[in-house]
Amino acid sequence: MVLQSSLKNCLQLSCILRTPKAGFRNTTSGGLIIQSLSNDVYQNLAVEDWIHDHMNLENRQVLFLWRNSPAVVIGRHQNPWQECNLRLLRQKNIKLARRRSGGGTVYHDLGNINLTFFTTRKKYERMENLKLVVKALKALRPQLDVHVTNRYDILLDRHYKISGTAAKLGRTTAYHHCTLLCNADKFVLSSVLKSPYKGLKSNATPSMPASVKNLFEEDPSLTCEMLLDAIAEEYAIQHQIDHHITLINPADETVLPGINNKTKELQTWEWVYGKTPKFSVSTCFDMVHKDSVLDVKVDMDVKHGRIEVCNIDLPEQWLPPALCSELVKSLTGNKFCPNETTTLATTLLRVCPHDDELQSRWNLLCENLIMLM
Amino acid sequence: VCIHRVRSCSGIRFIKSKYVCVFDKSALKYSHQQRLFRTSAVSCGQIVQFKLSDIGEGITEVTVKEWYIKEGDSVSQFDSICEVQSDKASVTITSRYDGIIRKLHYNLDEIAYVGKPLVDIEIDASKGVAPEEDVVETPPMSHEEHTHQEIKGHKTLATPAVRRLAMENNIKLSEVVGTGKDNRILKEDILNYLAKQTGAILPPSPKGEIIPPLPKPETVPTDPKDKARKIPVPVSRPIVFSGKDKTEPITGFHKAMVKTMSAALKIPHFGYCDEIDLTQLVQLREELKPLAQVRGVKLSFMPFFIKAASLGLLQYPILNASLDESCQNVTYKASHNIGVAMDTEQGLIVPNVKNVQVCSVFEIASELNRLQSLGSAGQLGTNDLTGGTFTLSNIGTIGGTYAKPVILPPEVAIGALGKIQVLPRFNGKGEVFKAQIMNVSWSADHRIIDGATMARFSNLWKSYLENPALMLLDLK
Numbered sequence: 001m002v003l004q005s006s007l008k009n010c011l012q013l014s015c016i017l018r019t020p021k022a023g024f025r026n027t028t029s030g031g032l033i034i035q036s037l038s039n040d041v042y043q044n045l046a047v048e049d050w051i052h053d054h055m056n057l058e059n060r061q062v063l064f065l066w067r068n069s070p071a072v073v074i075g076r077h078q079n080p081w082q083e084c085n086l087r088l089l090r091q092k093n094i095k096l097a098r099r100r101s102g103g104g105t106v107y108h109d110l111g112n113i114n115l116t117f118f119t120t121r122k123k124y125e126r127m128e129n130l131k132l133v134v135k136a137l138k139a140l141r142p143q144l145d146v147h148v149t150n151r152y153d154i155l156l157d158r159h160y161k162i163s164g165t166a167a168k169l170g171r172t173t174a175y176h177h178c179t180l181l182c183n184a185d186k187f188v189l190s191s192v193l194k195s196p197y198k199g200l201k202s203n204a205t206p207s208m209p210a211s212v213k214n215l216f217e218e219d220p221s222l223t224c225e226m227l228l229d230a231i232a233e234e235y236a237i238q239h240q241i242d243h244h245i246t247l248i249n250p251a252d253e254t255v256l257p258g259i260n261n262k263t264k265e266l267q268t269w270e271w272v273y274g275k276t277p278k279f280s281v282s283t284c285f286d287m288v289h290k291d292s293v294l295d296v297k298v299d300m301d302v303k304h305g306r307i308e309v310c311n312i313d314l315p316e317q318w319l320p321p322a323l324c325s326e327l328v329k330s331l332t333g334n335k336f337c338p339n340e341t342t343t344l345a346t347t348l349l350r351v352c353p354h355d356d357e358l359q360s361r362w363n364l365l366c367e368n369l370i371m372l373m
Numbered sequence: 374v375c376i377h378r379v380r381s382c383s384g385i386r387f388i389k390s391k392y393v394c395v396f397d398k399s400a401l402k403y404s405h406q407q408r409l410f411r412t413s414a415v416s417c418g419q420i421v422q423f424k425l426s427d428i429g430e431g432i433t434e435v436t437v438k439e440w441y442i443k444e445g446d447s448v449s450q451f452d453s454i455c456e457v458q459s460d461k462a463s464v465t466i467t468s469r470y471d472g473i474i475r476k477l478h479y480n481l482d483e484i485a486y487v488g489k490p491l492v493d494i495e496i497d498a499s500k501g502v503a504p505e506e507d508v509v510e511t512p513p514m515s516h517e518e519h520t521h522q523e524i525k526g527h528k529t530l531a532t533p534a535v536r537r538l539a540m541e542n543n544i545k546l547s548e549v550v551g552t553g554k555d556n557r558i559l560k561e562d563i564l565n566y567l568a569k570q571t572g573a574i575l576p577p578s579p580k581g582e583i584i585p586p587l588p589k590p591e592t593v594p595t596d597p598k599d600k601a602r603k604i605p606v607p608v609s610r611p612i613v614f615s616g617k618d619k620t621e622p623i624t625g626f627h628k629a630m631v632k633t634m635s636a637a638l639k640i641p642h643f644g645y646c647d648e649i650d651l652t653q654l655v656q657l658r659e660e661l662k663p664l665a666q667v668r669g670v671k672l673s674f675m676p677f678f679i680k681a682a683s684l685g686l687l688q689y690p691i692l693n694a695s696l697d698e699s700c701q702n703v704t705y706k707a708s709h710n711i712g713v714a715m716d717t718e719q720g721l722i723v724p725n726v727k728n729v730q731v732c733s734v735f736e737i738a739s740e741l742n743r744l745q746s747l748g749s750a751g752q753l754g755t756n757d758l759t760g761g762t763f764t765l766s767n768i769g770t771i772g773g774t775y776a777k778p779v780i781l782p783p784e785v786a787i788g789a790l791g792k793i794q795v796l797p798r799f800n801g802k803g804e805v806f807k808a809q810i811m812n813v814s815w816s817a818d819h820r821i822i823d824g825a826t827m828a829r830f831s832n833l834w835k836s837y838l839e840n841p842a843l844m845l846l847d848l849k
Contacts, residue, residue, distance in 0.1 A: 075461075076463045076744055101461075107807055125430070166463075167461060167463070169464040170465050172428075306624070330629075333628075335624070340719070343626055350636065353780060363755040367754070
């Protein structure tokens with residue numbers, strides 16, 4: 001039973017969120033449960049940032065409940081090219097976000113719930129949080145075979161992963177968040193989390209693929225709302241507070257001053273792609289052009305999401321060498337991004353004398369290069 | 374000199390462990406007196422080893438994932454130093470000191486150990502550390518009082534400068550209300566506290582007058598506030614603009630623009646402008662818009678402009694041509710691939726509609742829709758962006774009347790369309806009526822196009838648009 005947000009609740013929240021010192025004379029001392037009104041992954045991640053940066057958690061911990069429309073979320077130090085099928089994401093209009101916590105890549109949609117446990121750095125304790133979740137699930141459906149592993153996963157029937165965990169520790173505060181699969185689209189999940197990009201070499205944190213299952217498959221009467229409620233109930237009991245969920249709007253600057261800047265930052269290319277640890281692409285592919293097959297070898301070093309070093313090996317004289325070296329020179333320093341590469345390549349074509357044959361060869365080479373990104 | 378020696382010594386670790394910074398937590402554990410080696414000749418600061426603090430959950434090692442600073446950077450207390458990762462947890466390590474980074478102990482992706490040095494920071498001698506004599510004479514007790522005030526498990530936060538101010542004025546940090554982030558005590562808080570006590574705002578004591586800390590916190594020494602002090606008169610400060618120039622390399626779209634425009638400069642441009650009365654066309658479009666909507670296509674004015682241009686190019690094919698590098702040959706292109714300049718988030722792109730000469734207005738509109746949605750999603754392919762032979766730029770959607778567009782090589786002509794304005798004009802009977810007027814500005818390559826050709830083409834294009842029924846006659 002998610003309570004409707006009344007004006008009183010919002011005011012209470014804005015008081016709580018703003019005053020750094022405890023005005024803890026009210027009933028919510030000891031803990032606070034909030035739920036996001038938004039399904040936008042960037043807005044919700046921004047709320048996490050905001051709470052992490054601005055809230056005083058000394059005497060009170062916070063549980064944040066949220067759900068996102070289809071999005072792939074990669075860990076802080078991961079490589080999106082290594083983790084998912086970016087082409088498919090673009091086609092299906094699925095968002096890509098990079099969170100600030102560590103760990104691996106996950107797929108979110110409305111059939112998946114996210115839980116964030118905010119505490120002070122000292123009280124950071126992931127096992128306790130996950131045990132709370134399992135306790136809540138068992139209270140809701142005693143027959144569920146769910147348990148926490150020492151890798152901080154929650155497994156269903158000893159085999160299927162239904163929850164993954166990640167955490168962020170700052171100077172004074174920390175948060176631990178985890179997913180919980182209720183009724184997510186497993187088909188889309190497996191297709192977007194499969195990377196088609198070959199020849200990538202990187203020190204980025206890799207993800208551990210796992211077999212997943214929805215709780216809904218185990219018990220079709222379960223819904224996300226029920227799970228959220230059960231977990232909130234258990235949290236309320238353990239923190240000795242009212243089972244009262246405060247709804248927040250992640251776009252509201254009056255309650256969360258500065259939140260929109262945080263949301264914007266999470267959407268920038270520099271954050272999502274630019275924060276990828278240095279990696280290299282080393283691959284070769286065949287191009288079929290008018291009954292002949294050509295061998296092309298490409299080597300690139302990518303740092304901060306930009307091409308630092310670029311090398312393209314083509315059969316001699318297939319394209320004017322001056323044009324090729326111009327392409328390599330232009331790509332260097334540019335984003336490792338299909339859109340920018342297309343623009344550059346098509347512009348370069350303008351500035352050289354050309355005919356239809358050259359144009360079709362050039363387009364073929366560029367299309368293949370773009371497939372790497 | 375001493376510090377240089379320390380740095381170059383390979384057995385450095387053992388010597389350094391004796392240099393315990395006054396603000397280091399471990400100072401509490403050592404009850405012996407602390408000595409600082411310093412020379413008076415060189416005024417460099419003291420190098421402190423900042424150790425990686427406990428992460429929690431019994432974790433002993435982490436991987437360094439990102440450095441936020443490099444050697445030589447200056448840091449303030451609480452600035453982020455690096456990001457480390459351990460077992461799905463990402464941790465931001467912040468600095469405990471103000472100073473300059475002198476050494477990073479790990480490279481990226483190396484394993485760092487809890488309790489071992491992470492970075493070396495040189496603390497500014499003139500700021501954070503009190504002169505030698507004071508430190509040597511002081512029993513650890515009072516340092517505890519002023520540096521680490523553990524009250525109910527709370528550590529009172531204050532920068533070294535603020536602590537010194539409190540110390541000089543014999544204020545217990547625990548009694549001061551902090552108004553900074555995380556209840557940090559700021560200089561203003563100390564001054565406010567003092568003001569409340571004496572009824573006046575006192576300036577901090579000058580550096581020469583440092584009072585040695587007391588052996589017992591309870592005893593209050595001779596109060597320096599007894600001396601008569603003048604309240605400083607506020608001086609109006611000149612307005613200081615602290616903005617800095619920002620230089621960054623040109624990449625991406627801008628790089629592409631630079632190349633295109635540099636090539637375009639080689640073309641001698643001439644301009645020709647005119648005014649088009651679109652009153653009839655506006656009416657026609659209003660009628661056709663819902664019909665196109667039914668077929669799932671958004672109909673703007675561009676499809677009409679594009680089709681009319683193509684009809685004009687049939688009569689003046691030199692405008693759809695290309696001049697070779699050496700200006701020896703002119704190639705008349707058979708296809709009318711008319712480019713439409715699009716403004717996207719990243720910059721200007723020009724996809725083109727292929728073979729307009731065999732497309733209906735509806736087909737052109739449909740193709741434009743496709744290009745526009747791909748363009749805004751940043752997903753245009755190379756095929757859509759190459760092969761253009763003639764370009765129209767609808768700058769009027771943003772604003773403006775006349776423009777001076779730049780030809781996109783290897784083309785030889787371009788048209789810029791201004792905004793549609795409602796203006797008074799005279800009709801055939803000499804009456805004033807409301808006309809929908811749009812301005813067009815053409816640019817053409819004067820090496821192969823002359824003024825007369827451009828003018829005639831423009832007139833033909835204009836006549837098709839002013840009287841759309843005329844297009845019917847010449848449609849293929």
